[in-house]
Amino acid sequence: MPTKKEIANARKNRLELVTAGLGRRELFKMGLLTSAGYLVRKNGLSAWAFDNNCGPGACNLGCSPKITPFLDPLPIPPILPERTLADPGLSPAPQQSPNNAINPATQLPFEGRGQFNGTLRPGTDSFQFFTNFPPQHYFVQRLRANTNARITSDPNIPAQTIWGFNQGGSDPSDVAIAPGPTIVARYQQPVVIRRFNELPPQNQNGGFGVSEISTHLHNFHSGTESDGGPCRYFFRGQYFDYFHTMQQAGFDSTNPPNGDVNESLSTLWYHDHRVDHTAENTYKGMAGFMLLFNEFDTGDEGSGFHLPSFPQFDIPLFLNDKLIDPGIGLICFDTFENDGLVGDVQLANGKVQPFMEVNARRYRFRVLDAGPSRFYQLFLTNPNNLSQTIPFWVVANDGNLLPSPVQVTSFRIGVAERYDIIIDFNQIASQFGTSVVRLENRLLQNDGRGPTNQILRAGQGTYCVEFRIGAQVPDGSVDPATAPHFYSLPSTSLTNPTVKPRITRNFGFDQSDGGWVINDRFMSCNQIRFTVQRNSVERWVFQNKGGEWQHPIHIHLEEFQILNRNGRPPTPVERSRKDVISLNFDERVEVFFRFRDFRGDYPLHCHNTVHEDHAMMLLFQSQDVGDNKTTP
């Protein structure tokens, strides 16, 4: 074990390297980085890596200061206000071929800026299907620094600087918040979101974060030009228009003209996706929720599927973990750690271990693991009787309502996954005799490589939110115990043998040379690895090639269904369409894809954002004629 002095010295030296803005190549040349990508154990650079005595969930940078839990109410992100074309932020008005003088959509800064290989732009820079689905709703967001963000009212922790999204106003008082405002949209009502890059210059980043950004709308079926992919970042002083058709998948193929209602999504999130820097940028605050409604999932418990009414009883829950520098009390990030980053300070909706006063009735919570690297196994815990096992319901996976609710006592969630759950606080109060129940993460994870799969005892994990149950109020929402039916799952090659995959592709996820590879290669913006055939179906096989690592793998453009995990059928909560597949140790998973509608390039990547940045990602494309690369 290093001494306290050695730890402090290492921290100081590392911060100096960060402040000096030295890149990995410079550090390597200076002999400070090993070929495996780790800081060499000299000059007091890596002592923190050995200070791992902070207990379960500890970081490998040292221990954050202890922060009193349950001091602050759970913040509910404000709903992003809609704008009209008369708003100055929307002048000039969005158009099908964006205004390239300001909007760089057709001047994409592919890797190395100016080294862009022109053959890589198979899609069009104009918005696909814009004339079919002209925009009806407009939003504006400005990405800014907020130097006065409070993650807790604990007086020992100072105000933090976050980089995040504001509510669209140009006035300085419209500050950025993390998580960002919630964007609410409805199916069949197309939207344009204009995002301005008003971030500070790079040398004012306080140690991490880059002010070149790309905003991905996670899991929406978007054209490549509006997907916010890793290589489509834009710069300070610019804006970028994102157009979303708000049609379900299949609108130009299997289910014209509006897509398959069974593929309606509910809980999405938007986040920065800048290649090589997504972890630090999302960690710095650039992420928020986007919720979609339709004629079934209406947001009103008096209609449709009768799910709890939004926003009063339908609550987004943004979970992430942080490291706090014990010397200065500020959020820190280790840009020299390739394995991943787990913090020992737990946040929900931007506050440290908040509380929420709820009524005794049913609520819908939209739980998001916002990373960067932690997996959770979430339970409900009665702090006054740890022996109780408290059930609740999973109703949606990755934004897809399940065919029917599934009762659980816990669920596992990896980075970027979403689980919508229903908690009946009236039932908990009466059945378990408690007015307090806590959402607790009981999955032991010691470092960024992945969880241990060890489940801690109740009360020994990390509390994420404390619910304080108040008065009973009318509840018009559906009781999940009555087994309501939501959407049906589209067919796969398992459920309908006439649905034959055109090709099976294999993807191996491994470690190499201090980084992370897919089929032995690193991410490159200048390389498209394979081509799927638009309006065809494929089977993909994901193999985790390590016994020490877990990877939450995310694919853009289309969702998949799990055919099997190590030959076994998926669990009831994973019998769903999904956009993230968490690969357990050495696991092999087969999934079924249907590729439709859009043409263009999209990424496949690990959503442990530190793995993603080092460089477990590839680009593929969707075109009218696909290729036959089985191990791309």
Ligand SMILES: [Cu+2]
């Ligand atoms: Cu990974």
